[in-house]
Amino acid sequence: MRPSPVSYKRHRFPPQIIAHAVWLYFRFPLSLRLVEEMLLERGIDLSYETIRRWAKKFGPDYAHRLKRKKPGRRDVWHLDEVVVSINGEKRYLWRSVDQDGYVLDEILQVRRNAKAAQRLLKRLLHKQGCRPRRIVTDKLGSYAVARRKIMPRVEHRSHKGLNNRAENSHVPLRKRERVMQGFRSWRGLQHFVDVFSAVRNLFVPSRPSRRSAIAIRLHRLRAMAEWNSVTTAA
Numbered sequence: 001m002r003p004s005p006v007s008y009k010r011h012r013f014p015p016q017i018i019a020h021a022v023w024l025y026f027r028f029p030l031s032l033r034l035v036e037e038m039l040l041e042r043g044i045d046l047s048y049e050t051i052r053r054w055a056k057k058f059g060p061d062y063a064h065r066l067k068r069k070k071p072g073r074r075d076v077w078h079l080d081e082v083v084v085s086i087n088g089e090k091r092y093l094w095r096s097v098d099q100d101g102y103v104l105d106e107i108l109q110v111r112r113n114a115k116a117a118q119r120l121l122k123r124l125l126h127k128q129g130c131r132p133r134r135i136v137t138d139k140l141g142s143y144a145v146a147r148r149k150i151m152p153r154v155e156h157r158s159h160k161g162l163n164n165r166a167e168n169s170h171v172p173l174r175k176r177e178r179v180m181q182g183f184r185s186w187r188g189l190q191h192f193v194d195v196f197s198a199v200r201n202l203f204v205p206s207r208p209s210r211r212s213a214i215a216i217r218l219h220r221l222r223a224m225a226e227w228n229s230v231t232t233a234a
Helices: 015-027 032-041 048-065 114-128 141-150 164-179 186-203 213-230
Strands: 076-086 089-097 103-109 134-137 155-158
Touching (some): 015 032, 015 048, 015 186, 015 213, 048 213, 089 186, 103 114, 103 186, 134 141, 141 155, 164 186
Parallel strands (some): 076 134
Antiparallel strands (some): 089 103
16 A cells, blocks of 8 residues: 655645755765755755755655565675764664665664664564575674574674675765764764665665666666655645
8 A cells, every 4th residue: 555645735845846855965975055055056045954854854754655675585684883973972873784785774772782783683673574594794792692592593604804795885874974074963863874775775776886887777767766756745
């Protein structure tokens, strides 16, 4: 059953402009002020604060409506965590991607221990609906403990050199962090990565180096068609 169309009631700008502004902000490494300037060049005069409110209001709704990749029992989950600092306080963003670089889940946690790793695996199992063929991690012992408790029959490879898929997936997020000059709050960070990864999953082809230019172009055209369908006004 398809969800009802997005409601843009009480917004004076057309839905196409709102959706385009949100797309620019989450799809490319642009600050709110740069998005404001790009829209102004096209004759659309609005403030960066308006774009921020649109991203906060409509971004999660768009992300929820985007189609998710169907899980497969042959999938390989690459797990890793990245340190994020806000106002001198550090936390860990636990992330999982599959063998094609598709982001499966991200969860912000205070600690870097077995309990945190278990929480990530439980969320993944709930969202994916099936166990992977294999999980790949670095040498952090928390993953081994969590795997034995949550999915003891799943193969586990623990080697830093094998986990480049997860480590490379951190790069786009780090770029955005620099453009935004850091994140302002932990809740805001979790909301941002949920939308950012959903949009990136849609538009970035898996392993583009192995695909022809025509295949990549067709992928982007299909992605844009889905984006336009998701953001259609009520």
